[in-house]
Amino acid sequence: MKRIPAPALLAWFQEQRRDLPWRKRRTPWRVWVSETMLQQTTVAVVAERFEKFMRLFPTPAALAAATESEATLAWAGLGYYRRVRNLRAGALALGKRPVPRAEDDLLGLPGIGPYTAAAIRAFAFDEPAAVIDANVGRVLQRFMGEEGAWNTAPVLKKARAVLRASSPPRGRDFSEGLMELGALVCTPKDPACPACPLRPDCAAHATQRVAETTTRKRRAPVRQIEAVRLRIQRAGKTLFVQRPLDADLLPGQWELPGAWCARDTVIDAALVARLLRPLGFRLAGEFKRSAVARHSVTTHQLRCTLLDTPVRGRMCRARWLRKDELPGTLTTETRKLLLAGGSS
């Protein structure tokens, strides 16, 4: 079994370790929150928001006591809101018990998968755990000379075996060092092999195939969408509606009423009337196209149009609000459109 040279890795890590906010105090809750935030999200974006979230919710109990809307608001800018819903659900499930240390107990909490369970065990409890994220996966893939994707079952199995054979009994710095190595040195593009403490033992380096072992996953096809949003105002207030709490996409967020349509949809009075009907309104004059914006949300590429829409009738299932009294998170689509459309 090939082994990672732990002393060389640890020496490198001691020199190169970045000072990141979540590395200041390693409580299980801080590790859980930060690892959740860092899923598919850049270090720079998380670094700006982590401490603020921790001030609002310093303990699992604090998050459990908050509403889902408050929790989502604190998550704004991070995306993948399912993560904060899961975090809160996990805190609720915990009750008064401490964050668990055993892998099976961690895996039982919502939003905690193999990576996050291992990260909590290693970073919070200093256990030897197979902390394999995309960084570590890439390091090990190259180290072992595997050219398939790191996250396929057979490569992962070998990776776990290498880690088991290599990790010291106290696994925190070893695991974190390997991750840091993937982030700073063994990068997907242009890896800095001369700076790598694993170079003497690296299979990909030996065969000069480091560049070839970069796996990239293909992106889901982008769907082109026409987004139509109505700005309906009365007495200085604007009408907002809330997305369903069980929606797959952006659950519970607030937005201007409207719809996503096929890209070739014609925006005319008939369409606007159709959008108004479920709100209990009828069109009461000419609508005006007052802004356009572009926005992408996961696999949807939106061309957004803001329509200032005069109405009559009675509304339902919606709220009149001034800008400064929004009840929660606005969708970015609506936020961009209102920014582009100014106040009118």
Place this chain on the structure above:
DNA sequence: GAGACGTGGGC
């Protein structure tokens, strides 16, 4: 196992 799930920042 593929597809869905967001956003801000880099180039």
Place this chain on the structure above:
DNA sequence: TGCCCAAGTCT
């Protein structure tokens, strides 16, 4: 500007 990515999890 437009396209790409970034410490996964769930279905």
